[in-house]
Each structure stands twice: as C-alpha cells, then as structure tokens.
Amino acid sequence: MKVLLLSLVLVLVCAAQETPAEIDPSKVTGKWRTIYSAADNKEKIVEGGPLRCYNRQIECSDDCEYLSISFYVKFDGRCQFFSETLKRQEGGVYFIEFAGTNYLQIIHVSDNILVFYFENNDGQKITKVTEGSAKGNSFTDEEFQKYQQLNTERGIPNENIENVIETDDCPP
Known part of the structure; x- marks a missing residue:
C-alpha cells in the first residue's frame, strides 16, 4: 500500500511540474547569429572562452526530432567551424560533446x-x-527583456550577459 501511495505522490509531483511550451519547428530553421550569451560561470563565455559560440545555421527536421547546428568557436583568435546533428532525447533535450x-x-x-x-x-x-x-544583428528592447527573464528563471545572473555579436568576425 505504501508503494502505491508513493507512486501516486510521484505521479502528482511530476504532473505539477511546468512543462516547456511547445516549440514551433517552422520558426527554428534558418540563419541565426548569436547576439548574447550568459552563464553562471562567466569565464566560460567571455571572448576566448570555450563556450563562446557564434551560431550560423540551425535546422529542425522531423518535428525537431533532429537539430542541426552550424557554429564557430574561436581558438587563439582563429575561427573554427563546427557542424553537428543532434537527436532529441527524453524531455526535449539534445546531447552534444563539446568542451x-x-x-x-x-x-x-x-x-x-x-x-x-x-x-x-x-x-x-x-x-x-x-x-x-x-x-538579424540585434535584439529589440522587448526581446532583450525576454532574454533577461529566461536567465533569471534559470538562476543565471543578468550581469553575466556577454554581447557576443560585438566580437563576431567569423565568416558568414
């Protein structure tokens, strides 16, 4: 009986969790430029940091079951190109080995x-x-406010936001 009750509580807790809004796949595919990046460990995203990425192209296929991402990262001031296709995992997350x-x-x-x-x-x-x-090459004020809100929701300090587009001199 205790196992049944515990199972019921677990189901109710899981059901109460906020589920992320469905992503419209038609809006994902396209040419994208990284404008801002933020991290709770800012050294990872500063210029020259291993996670400072310069996005170029993102493609969603099979209702975003697969996500193809093309981006650059600078190593010693030189742009290195990466292109990966990721398969969606349980919970709508994608896995990638990078840094x-x-x-x-x-x-x-x-x-x-x-x-x-x-x-x-x-x-x-x-x-x-x-x-x-x-x-494009910038966010509107409203888009920037939305970005700040998303950081706050995830515990990332907004003072750790880096303006990435200012250092993007990698090829288009």
Whole structure:
C-alpha cells in the first residue's frame, strides 16, 4: 500500500511540474547569429572562452526530432567551424560533446529570436548557459527583456550577459 501511495505522490509531483511550451519547428530553421550569451560561470563565455559560440545555421527536421547546428568557436583568435546533428532525447533535450558534456534545450523561439539553454559538464563543474540568437544583428528592447527573464528563471545572473555579436568576425 505504501508503494502505491508513493507512486501516486510521484505521479502528482511530476504532473505539477511546468512543462516547456511547445516549440514551433517552422520558426527554428534558418540563419541565426548569436547576439548574447550568459552563464553562471562567466569565464566560460567571455571572448576566448570555450563556450563562446557564434551560431550560423540551425535546422529542425522531423518535428525537431533532429537539430542541426552550424557554429564557430574561436581558438587563439582563429575561427573554427563546427557542424553537428543532434537527436532529441527524453524531455526535449539534445546531447552534444563539446568542451565537455552538454545537454541543450530550445527554451524560446519567435520570428526573430531563438534562445538555447544548456548545461555544460567539463568534468569539474556544471555551468548553466543561455545563448540568445537573432535572425538579424540585434535584439529589440522587448526581446532583450525576454532574454533577461529566461536567465533569471534559470538562476543565471543578468550581469553575466556577454554581447557576443560585438566580437563576431567569423565568416558568414
């Protein structure tokens, strides 16, 4: 009886958890430029940091079952290109090995902005990161406020926001 009661409580707790809003796959695919990045461990996303990514192209296929991402990272001031196709895991997260183990999720998408949240485990520490990308070269004030709200919800200090587009001199 105790097991049955415990199972019922677990089901109710899980059902009460906020489920992320469904992502519209038609808004995900396109050319995206990273505008902002924020992390609870800022050294990972500063210029020259291992998680400072410059997005270029994101494609969603099979209702976002697969996510293809093309981006650059600078090593010693030189742009290195990466292109990965990720398969969605349980809970709507994607797994990628890059500067450690990363579980990433699209947490917001609109006509102009797309925000990723990911957790990076480099073997010593877990770093929470958001990346805000746009179809253009900037966010509106409202889009920036939304980005700040998403950081706050995930415990990432808004004073750790880096303006990534200012250092993006990698090829288009």
